Structure formats: C-alpha cells, structure tokens
Amino acid sequence: MESLIKNEIKRYFRESKENWFEEIHGNYFEEPVIKFASPEDSLFQEYKKVIGDHHFTPKEAFELAFGEDSYKGGTVISVVLPINEKIRKSNRIQTKWASREWVLTRTFGDEIFMKGFAKYLESYLNKMGYKTVAPYVSEWFQVHRTASGPTSNWSERHIAYAAGLGTFSINDAFITEKGIAIKLISFVTELKLRPDVRVAVSHIENCLLCSKGICGACINRCPVNAISKAGHDKIKCMQYVYGEESRKLAESYGASPKAGSGCGLCQTGVPCEGKNPTKVV
Numbered sequence: 001m002e003s004l005i006k007n008e009i010k011r012y013f014r015e016s017k018e019n020w021f022e023e024i025h026g027n028y029f030e031e032p033v034i035k036f037a038s039p040e041d042s043l044f045q046e047y048k049k050v051i052g053d054h055h056f057t058p059k060e061a062f063e064l065a066f067g068e069d070s071y072k073g074g075t076v077i078s079v080v081l082p083i084n085e086k087i088r089k090s091n092r093i094q095t096k097w098a099s100r101e102w103v104l105t106r107t108f109g110d111e112i113f114m115k116g117f118a119k120y121l122e123s124y125l126n127k128m129g130y131k132t133v134a135p136y137v138s139e140w141f142q143v144h145r146t147a148s149g150p151t152s153n154w155s156e157r158h159i160a161y162a163a164g165l166g167t168f169s170i171n172d173a174f175i176t177e178k179g180i181a182i183k184l185i186s187f188v189t190e191l192k193l194r195p196d197v198r199v200a201v202s203h204i205e206n207c208l209l210c211s212k213g214i215c216g217a218c219i220n221r222c223p224v225n226a227i228s229k230a231g232h233d234k235i236k237c238m239q240y241v242y243g244e245e246s247r248k249l250a251e252s253y254g255a256s257p258k259a260g261s262g263c264g265l266c267q268t269g270v271p272c273e274g275k276n277p278t279k280v281v
C-alpha cells in the first residue's frame with residue numbers, strides 16, 4: 001500500500017497539466033519525495049510547546065474535518081515538492097528580486113498546482129474508503145501574526161521533520177535530500193501506513209552553519225539583511241517578500257499580486273539549493 005500511494009502521487013506530478021510550465025518546457029515541480037509519520041509520534045504533542053498551543057495535532061486536524069471522536073488512528077503523509085532546476089537556475093543570478101520564472105511558480109505552482117494536488121489526493125484516498133484531510137486547503141488553516149513574525153496552526157516544515165524528510169536551517173527554511181528550494185504539503189488520513197524512520201540526530205543537522213559553523217552563503221544572498229548567524233528576521237523578510245514592490249512585480253509578470261513575487265534568493269545559488277549539503281557525494 002505504501003508503494004501504491006507513493007506511485008500515485010508521482011504519477012499525478014508527471015501527468016497533471018497544472019504542473020506544466022510552458023515557458024521552461026518542464027514541470028514546476030520535479031519528482032516528489034514522500035514519507036509517512038505516525039500521528040501518535042510524541043513530537044506532535046511537543047510542537048504544542050515548541051510552536052504554541054495553537055498548533056494542531058494530527059488527531060485535532062482530522063477531527064476538525066470529520067467531527068469529534070472520528071479519529072481512530074492513521075498516518076500523516078508528508079510530501080516534498082522540489083522546484084525544477086531550470087527555475088532555480090534562473091533565480092541563482094538574481095541579486096535583488098526573484099526571477100520571472102520564480103515569480104510565476106509562486107502563483108501557478110504553489111497556488112494552483114499545489115492546491116489542486118491537495119484536493120486530488122484527498123479525494124483519491126476518500127474514494128478508496130479512507131477519510132483524508134489536507135490541512136493546507138482546509139478552511140481552518142491560518143497563519144497568525146505575532147511579534148516575532150508569522151506562525152501557522154499547521155507547520156508543513158514541522159510535519160516534514162516528523163516524517164524524517166529533513167531538518168531546519170538558519171533562514172527558517174527546511175533542507176531535504178532534494179535541497180532547500182522546495183515546497184511542502186501534508187495530509188492526515190485514516191489509512192494506516194508504515195511510518196518512516198527519522199534518521200536525523202538533530203533538528204538542524206542539514207544546515208552547514210547550524211550544525212558545523214561553516215557556510216552562511218544565504219546570509220550574503222539576502223537583499224535586505226534578514227539573515228545573520230543569530231537567525232532569521234521573519235518580519236523583515238515578510239515585509240520584503242509580501243510588500244508593495246513585490247506585489248507590483250508579481251502583477252507585472254501576470255502572477256497574482258496576493259501571492260507576491262517571493263524572493264527565494266537565500267534558497268538559490270547556495271550549497272543547499274538542490275541537495276543536502278552535509279552529504280559528500
């Protein structure tokens with residue numbers, strides 16, 4: 001069953017018209033990486049302390065969708081969507097704003113393809129007889145604004161960490177075996193699948209600066225100095241990435257102003273862009 005689900009997700013990525021980016025003659029997202037976590041993993045309770053009480057456990061997310069006492073166990077499916085290398089390459093040479101390809105990916109890849117994929121897998125598993133919810137497209141999904149920056153009630157990075165897909169980085173992103181230039185999405189299903197083993201020995205293992213004190217390439221890439229050895233200034237970053245100029249740029253390329261242009265400079269032209277930089281190849 002594990003292989004069936006993984007193969008179906010990969011098939012969808014290959015065949016979905018919404019994953020096709022005509023301008024680069026390729027897909028927005030390359031072959032996904034998929035892993036499974038147990039909803040009973042104690043990490044999900046710990047996130048209530050680490051992130052805040054507003055962060056839902058898989059059981060809570062499931063019951064928000066299907067009603068009180070509906071949860072009887074199951075699986076959390078976490079998916080890494082690696083951004084196509086052609087798109088990443090176009091962003092490597094940028095020094096102030098994201099490339100046109102990166103900007104368009106934000107609207108047509110993130111907003112349209114990802115949401116379509118979330119709805120597709122929900123319905124695929126529901127039709128198989130397993131109730132499934134994708135928090136990212138649920139009406140209760142929210143990003144809260146706090147004094148230290150935005151925080152959501154379902155953090156895809158924390159879910160991916162629980163599933164063993166990678167670790168956190170100095171710039172508040174997530175480094176997987178396919179690198180940092182990725183998107184993440186997850187599902188809570190009542191289908192019981194074998195959980196994957198989390199091999200990382202620490203939650204910051206894949207970032208060269210956090211784990212070994214070297215690199216820092218993302219610090220130099222940031223056009224607004226939002227990253228330092230001490231961490232990532234979420235507010236400074238957000239103001240740039242979602243600010244007025246970013247919205248205008250997105251609009252000028254035919255993308256959604258609401259999605260903004262993004263930036264992604266700290267995720268491209270860096271050693272962790274498309275691979276786990278701590279692994280010697």
Ligand code: SF4
Nearest residue numbers: 208209215216218272
């Ligand atoms: S560029 Fe270097 S310091 Fe920055 S996130 Fe990647 S590995 Fe960490």
Ligand code: SF4
Nearest residue numbers: 222237263264265266
């Ligand atoms: S996304 Fe852009 S603004 Fe935000 S930290 Fe990365 S490089 Fe800086």
